[in-house]
Amino acid sequence: MAKKISTKPGLPSKGRPTARDAATQKKLVGLADTVARNALAGKEPVIHVPTRSKSNTIWNKKRGILEIGDAKQERQLFNLNQAKQFMQTMIHASTIKDLIELQKTASLRSVFYKAKHTVAGTKENTFDTQDESDPILEDLEVSLGALREELHIFAENRGTLVGNLTVIDRGDEINARKQGSGGWGIPSIVEPDAIQFKKCEAKFVLHVEKGTVWNRFNEDRFWEKNNCILTHGAGQPPRGCRRLLQRLNQELGLPIICLLDCDPWGHYIYSVIKQGSISLAFESSRLAIPEAKFLGIRAKDYRELHLPEAARIDLSDNDIKRANEIAAYPWFEENRRWQSEIRQMLDNGFKMEVEALIGRGISFVTETYVPERLARKDWLE
């Protein structure tokens, strides 16, 4: 049965500012006002930036996500160590205000170029490299409590989608059932005023790690036969892809089922999709999907499926180190089934990729492996 979804009156990005834009603009003006008010009152201009570090990251067991703690850093104008970053923060805030007013978006690199110049009368550059610029934008995100996407800044589009879903993308209706072999590119900005879900018959999302695996599933029309949506994120999925998966989960109630490699990298990708990451802990509530499921590849598969020896890739010393680190993450540490999964991989002494299932036939993964696991709900959570 097709779900009919009442969409919010989202505007294409070139329309008048949305309510969300107005709210962001208000926050930006508030930041500038605080600085100005202090200065006019003869007080030292200071801004407070929540600390983005492992020590200020909290595991919220109840919500099942990583969150940022209360620690904040002061950024003072009249402090030799902080004056430059203070200035950088103000320059970027000003660019973002312009972007919102113009109803345009810009890439991380463009924002860096926009800001980079030699300070008049000095030989000092505002920014020397983009490595200096990107963290200042993250500072603004977390200080203002506004997603990068709400600041009108995008990264590279990455990841692809097909399946039983109709999406409105900046006013264009995308029928994801008719996207051929190419698929619809998942945009970097997928907030509700840009992207709305119009019609969805799908019962779940199958998220795979790599584009080449996605090709196999799309060619076999897995999403049609199994009434789902098929996505990949080209490795560690970027923010746009994670946010879209979260919206599909929260707004349409679709389970997110992940098919990733049986190796520490696959486990880490799952961990980030599910609980969030330390570096973006301040955005977990808009990115993390605590309900996400890990369907495979499982360490038991080698024996259970009589896979050929070719499926085995020896674990390196670094793999073993990473596996132990991941096993010690609080959200895995308390999970007996995950502890056993990682232990079994370490006992095997080898990792396995999804592609290795070709040892059982070209379409074994789409016609047998995934359908059987789904039918008996054989996954890790």
Next chain:
Amino acid sequence: MAKKISTKPGLPSKGRPTARDAATQKKLVGLADTVARNALAGKEPVIHVPTRSKSNTIWNKKRGILEIGDAKQERQLFNLNQAKQFMQTMIHASTIKDLIELQKTASLRSVFYKAKHTVAGTKENTFDTQDESDPILEDLEVSLGALREELHIFAENRGTLVGNLTVIDRGDEINARKQGSGGWGIPSIVEPDAIQFKKCEAKFVLHVEKGTVWNRFNEDRFWEKNNCILTHGAGQPPRGCRRLLQRLNQELGLPIICLLDCDPWGHYIYSVIKQGSISLAFESSRLAIPEAKFLGIRAKDYRELHLPEAARIDLSDNDIKRANEIAAYPWFEENRRWQSEIRQMLDNGFKMEVEALIGRGISFVTETYVPERLARKDWLE
């Protein structure tokens, strides 16, 4: 005026084998027959593989493309140094025959997994790593005179397209005018029996280097205002993207106009799009676009457009080395305007990225730079 294109009766990939498949299958069987006939006649089984090296690459000045020469290497079964590669070639040929019969495609990695096993009664593996496997597939391409795509093998999809074009992709009609901010992902396999052009009003293709630049042009609806198709290839465009551009050029007569960075990497990308590359010289006639144009960024732009100092990135020693190597390519060496372009970049002592044009305004590149250059046909060829 919209061009109506009579499409060939292309089949979705899951239909019965196409004429192209039948031809490829015949070549594969021919290869096997030769080996079998020799063996049965008591002669040594040998295959001949055209040599893919710089020394066997010829610059065809008249056609304006790189071509592979006549040099061939023997691959003998009864030669200790060649027996393994002989076996590897036969294993992959057999997998490809299966793929075509099943009407399926497989990724480079899957084909490696399919072939990898321990030879019965020995401790020897057929393949140890994918690095051994991919060149054997290229050997088969060039020996059989069949594109990798014709061998039913794909790489990662990469690159995106929007614009005034309707495409049929494995039977699905894709309206590239209605692809939102995400765009249609350019598939890895874009041969005529998979992808047909249905309707095209566009007068040219603007091909940009990066996805983030593509986003700027798409957000400003450049393709709509300038009646074109907008593509990117995520850096050096993969084969699927290059082949699609070539088909748009040859079948629809659209000029391919490239907007790339003013640096040796941008010049090299242009060179590959235009003339082909040494490693894929055997496929130039199906990939290269001798008519492709280089619109910018140009070395003169810094002064001509009064760009801010921020636009400059100092050339590294390696950049200078690469620039001189590229200037010595025969197709650039004989081109006075290109010699002057590279010289000017070296004299400047700096490179420039497309994103740096933001120094003149967020949409300067889409509203002023490209339209003005197009109007006065200010490009390099």
